[in-house]
Amino acid sequence: MQDSSRPVTGYPVQNLNGCAPPPTGYAYARVNPIPHPYYPAPPPQDPRSTFLRCLLAAVAVFFIIFGTILFIIWLVLRPQLPDFSIQSLSLSNFNAANQRVNATWNAQIxxxxxxxxxxxxxxxxxxxxxxxxxxxxETRIGPFVQGTRSSGAVGASYSMVDSFVDGEVVGEMNEERRGGEMKFNLKVLADLAFRYGGWRGRRRFLTVWCDDVAVTASSGKMTGGPKKCSVY
Incomplete structure (x- = not known):
């Protein structure tokens, strides 16, 4: 008779405490790891486009620096617009009839x-x-330079010789003349630049408007004293 205490071939050996021995291998087949994704190499860059991008970046940086410098200069110098005023205005040889006008004005600005x-x-x-x-x-005034904290008078002469003028305007001027006082407006357009030593700011256009400058019909002299003008 076969000894019952010997293990049966083909069955796992049990420990004396009745537990099965630990497994000696994996219960399932080994799964291969996921391969790394493939990234294609980037295409070669065009050297001309790279140069163009660098050039544009350099130009942008230059303008930013240049604009910053100009802004700092403006903060330090603080340019102010000049002041204009009419000191005197005279009218002579005035004659207006049949839509024809003769007149001469002389102004000190x-x-x-x-x-x-x-x-x-x-x-x-x-x-x-x-x-x-x-x-x-209208008339032209010659170029001139004005120093810091300074003032000066500029002369301007205007003339009309048998010039055609709208009939309504002729009628209004003659009506003012009969009333004893005539009013005119003066305008100045100037091309100027601010300067500091060797530095010169960009040129700009200045508009000056002097309205309702009155002269007497009898003497043609300006009334009311100097008159301040608007500058913009």
Whole structure:
């Protein structure tokens, strides 16, 4: 008779305490790991496009630095617009009839530079005389330079010789003349630049408007004293 205490072939050996021995292998087949994804190599860059991008970036940086420098200069110097005023205006040889006008105006315009550090260079200066908003005559004033904290008078002469003028304007001027006082408007357009030593700011256009400058019909002299003008 076979000894029952010997283990049966083909069955796992049990420990004396009745537990099965630990497994000696995996119960399932080994799964292969997921392979790494494939990333294709980037295409080669065009050297011309790289150069263009670098050039644009350099230009942008240059303008930013240049603009910052100009802004700092503006903060330090603080340019202020000049002041204009009409000191005197005279009218002579006035005659208006049949839509034809003859007249001569002579004006003295006071120009003041309020800047402490900047002097002003005036290029082309054009001045005009109006009756209300109707242009009568214009003249040119020569270039000039104005130092810091300085004032000076600029002369301007306007003339009309047998010039055609709208009939309504002629009627209004004759009516004012009969009333004893005539009013005119003066306009100045100036091309100027602020300067500080060797530094010169960009040129800009200045508009000056002097309205309702009155002269007497009898003597043609300006009434009411100097008159301040609007500058913009």
């Amino acid at each position: 006071q120009v003041s530079n309020p800047n402490k550090k900047l002097y002003i260079s005036y290029g082309e200066v054009v001045s005009s005389v109006f009756h209300k908003d109707y242009l009568l005559s």
